[in-house]
Amino acid sequence: MADLITAGKLCKEEREKRGLSREELHRITKIPVDIIRRLEEDEDYLKKDPYAYFLMKVLVNYYGLEVEISRESKPSEEKKKEQTEQIEEKQGFFFRFFKAVFVFLVLFVAGFAGISGKKEKEDNFELFLQAVSFPYPQPDSFEIEYIKEEKGTKSISLKAKDYVWLTAYIDGQEKVIKLKKGQRVKLTFKDKIKFETIGNAYNLVIMFDNKKVAFEKKVIHNLFVDKEGVFFNGYNLVKGES
Incomplete structure (x- = not known):
């Protein structure tokens, strides 16, 4: 043993x-x-x-x-x-x-x-692993900054209406984030953010230039954020254009 x-x-x-x-x-x-x-x-x-x-x-x-x-x-x-x-x-x-x-x-x-098939099973298992991997509570508001705020940088804010799990690549650096109800997080980036997976996405609100972006799906993959907006499947959710 x-x-x-x-x-x-x-x-x-x-x-x-x-x-x-x-x-x-x-x-x-x-x-x-x-x-x-x-x-x-x-x-x-x-x-x-x-x-x-x-x-x-x-x-x-x-x-x-x-x-x-x-x-x-x-x-x-x-x-x-x-x-x-x-x-x-x-x-x-x-x-x-x-x-x-x-x-x-x-x-x-x-x-x-019966509804989602094999892909949904993989999503549920991944969300479960993320949940048990980060059991410790975080403060209600915190920041994740890989670079100092200066000219040429951009930031977005995330707010959780209930539990949310995210796997994000901020300018290429991986960060797994677990948010509980009411928590906010500020993400600062220079080039772009790729959200590889967002679990319980319908509980998340993204603030981009004081504009809200919300979701209806439970799980979202490959959401991109750059200085122009928030993009999903080639559609800019901030400006409402593709």
Whole structure:
């Protein structure tokens, strides 16, 4: 049995052995690049994040590693006896927890299968991974700026009416954002922003030059923002022209 830190090292070795970059692994597993890095080498994250165990199992299963993962770090000799006495209780808890998660996912996907098909299933799984990967609360208002505000830069504001998940590339730099109800975020860019995925898009309002852009769809892919407007399928949602 391997603890999460050991499992992370094994997964990193296997990824490098296969010649995979973290970006390529992200496209395959839908786990954000930053989370893959933490799973491989961030001991503090592995010890404290409640979902690290689940996400590590996704990597181990993808690689086909014959490794049984323990959620706990390697126990000291003084604690081995106590942990042995509690192992059955812990196994029962984790079994019930992951059984509940599995049932939730099956029901969630099944509820939309007849309408949206395979693409919707992939979207739901990706949104679920993003939700569990970033469980910590953020302030009601914050900024994400990869460059200083100066001549030639542009900014937009996002407001969440309820939970929203976004994967954005701001001037080529990836950022995964989770917004809760009422939160606002300011994004500053010089060239463009590409929103690769917006989950629960109907809960999001984008402010561009004091003009609102809202959506009716649940999931949106490939939304682009530049200094001229907000573009979806070649249509400028700000100016109402294609």
